[in-house]
Amino acid sequence: MNRALLPLLAFIILVVFLGIGLTKDPRKLPSTFIGKTAPTFNLPQLHDLKKTFSPEDMLGKVWLLNVWASWCVSCRAEHPVLNNMVSKNKVNLIGLNYKDEVADARGWLARYGDPYQLSISDLEGLVGIDWGVYGVPETFIIDKKGVVRLKHTGPVTNKDINEKVMPMIKMLEQE
Amino acid sequence: MKKLIVVVSLLLAMPMLQAAVEVKPFQNPEYEQRYKKLINEFRCVVCQNQNIADSNAALAKDLRKQVFKMINAGKSDEEIMTFMVTRYGDFVLYRPQFNSMTFLLWVGPFIIFIIGLYFLINFIRQRNKVVVTELSQQEKEKIKKLLDEKEQKQ
Secondary structure (H helix, E strand, O other): OOOOOOHHHHHHHHHHHHHHHHHHOOOOOOOOOOOOOOOOOEEEEOOOOOOOOOOOHHHHEEEEEEEEEOOOHHHHHHHHHHHHHHHHHOOEEEEEEEOOOOHHHHHHHHHOOOOOOOEEOOOOOOHHHHHHOOOOOOOOOOOOOOOEEEEEEEOOOOHHHHHHHHHHHHHHHHO | OHHHHHHHHHHHHHHHHHHOOOOOOOOOHHHHHHHHHHHHHHHHHOOOOOEEOOOOOOHHHHHHHHHHHHHOOOOOHHHHHHHHHHOOOOHHHHOOOOOOOHHHHHHHHHHHHHHHHHHHHHHHHHOOOOOOOOEEEEEEEEHHHHHHHHHHHO
């Protein structure tokens, strides 16, 4: 091979790798929880603060945990998608109201609709830390054994629901 | 005069531009030292080019609180690191731990350096090599003939 072509070849390889780098979103971190048991907690329910909820209550069911807040702008963009999803499919959707005021959160759901079976109130954001939440909204899929199987950071779109979320739920229901 | 007023007011506003100073009651000075060291080691996952000491993000604030709580509870640096890594992954550490995943990250530059050194040495050696080739018998005779011819002409 011609030696003069070597630098060109090295350059092309570099460009290919940089090109791959450009298509990736550095803000998306891989979740360290995939394949691990979901962190446990026991928090008051948003609509009835005397009642509590813990992930153990959902054992035996495939369920989604969606982290949301009334102050979160992308959550508003995501909200119609979630409303649409629960109206068309049978999904156990639990909301984690992250670092919010109870009154604001209730008002927000009253205004934009409530797709959640129930929401839990994480005023301090401590459960958020346990679940490694860093950008609201985030969505987790948890299987029947209580293991986290998928994490989506940022608002889910209809495309995500159809191509990622629903197929995953259907697969986990079979397990 | 106008300029002076602007400069003075900007100077007065400076403390407000810094991250809020948080007063935290430590049980002993050693804890405070460790706290300061640790919050400089963790990356803020929201604003990824800052550590949690510098960041004003709500999450960074919560994580500082968490580190403080764990130190005062007598947790070791190791335990606090593990706490953060299990939640946010190796990415949260500004100095990632040495393991099979981060192996190339740590060793890569040295490998590239050694490869470069190898090529450099090879290059220098080749350049210094003086090419000495013996003349064959035929060539010697040819030279002799040419020289003889020249002498005859003179």
